[in-house]
Amino acid sequence: MREQPEQQAPPVQRLRIRYAKRGRLRFTSHRDFSRAFERAVFRAGIPMAYSSGFNPHPRISYAGASPTGAASEAEFLEIGLADVQDPAAVAAALDSSLPDGLDVLEVVVSAGGSLADRLGASEWEITVQDVTVEELAAGVERLLATEEVMVERMTKKGLRTFDARAAIVSLDARACDTKHDLQGSCAILRVVLRHGTPSVRPDDVLAALREISGTGSGSAALAQRLAQGPLDPANGTVGDPLAPDRDAAG
Template sequence: MREQPEQQAPPVQRLRIRYAKRGRLRFTSHRDFSRAFERALVRARVPMAYSSGFNPHPRISYAGAAPTGAASEAEYLEIGLATRTDPDDVRRELDAVMPDGLDVVAVAESPGGALADLLTASRWRIDTQADPTALAEAVPVFLAADSVLVERMTKKGMREFDCRAAVHDLAADGSSLELVLHHTVPAVRPDDVLSGLRGLTGLEVPGAPLLTRTGQGVLDVGSGELADPLG
């Protein structure tokens, strides 16, 4: 029988980290980012806690990652540490060794609970080359619809779902859209909303739009504000 591995001590501190994906690094997949981040933890000498078992790995919890190709100013993860460390020191040391375009924005001590429970909605900006007048006319038609069905290829094949139900707010700003999305299952993405606008109104959106997540958190339905997960 294999000898049982040594049990690792639980983390003595948990830190929540907000990071950004900018420029060409928006094309980084979640797997690519996780590899880059784990290398950065080693280079920054962050005192990570590790899981127990035959293949110990650093205690990192990812939540609500943006789709590949989307830029973001509000991505979040949580790490467990083996010794207590000043959060600002971790932010400074990590940001110094991360690739340009993957930037550590803020680090705060976790008060406990699940990080995913604090990420229930996202605010997006969609920059397009669409005609501003056509865009402004399409938005109220979309918002007035009871449902807007779209199709997208998933890991389980082509799937049809209602993208309207996830939209809390949608507004035109010139040739751009400001969008607030509830996190639903299946997840509705900003490009799904664009597909819904095209299918419902015939809106023409030439070229590839730039998707940028500008915020993420718990949505206050009354005010439309997102609570800061690090607050």
């Protein structure tokens, strides 16, 4: 019989991390980021806990990763440690070990439960070129007045058709401000999307707009996640998934 591997001790501390994908690093895939993060953990000398088995892996749990090509200020993961560490020191060590554009924003002690369960919705900003805010607002009005809008997207399981409208909690159009150095006209969509299966993404919202009104057909768009966390059904806003951990740790 094959000799059984040594069982690893369970983590003595779990930390939850919020990080950002900015600039050109928004094109980093989830697989590329996970490799970069594991290298950063090693360079930073973080005392990671490891899984048991014949191929032990550092205890890192990812949740709610943004699609490749989207910038984000609200990406989350959880790590398990073999020793108790100061969250602020871990944040500084990891941030200095990651490339610019993959930036650690916050580290808190986990109070338990599932991190994924706290990520119920996302707020996105989508900058759309070659469209006026009036055209985009008219499309938004038609989309919100429609109960169901079916869109198609290629997934790992093949081409899937699903309702994009059901995930939209709120949606509005606004003018680009002076910080957007874009050629020609542009407008901005702000949308809160409820998470589900399959997950509705910013490009699905644009596809739904094109299906309903033709708005933005052929236009380039840049998406940025502004927030990700629990959905407040009373006002349709996205909360902070790390706030309970901060309260428990304090």
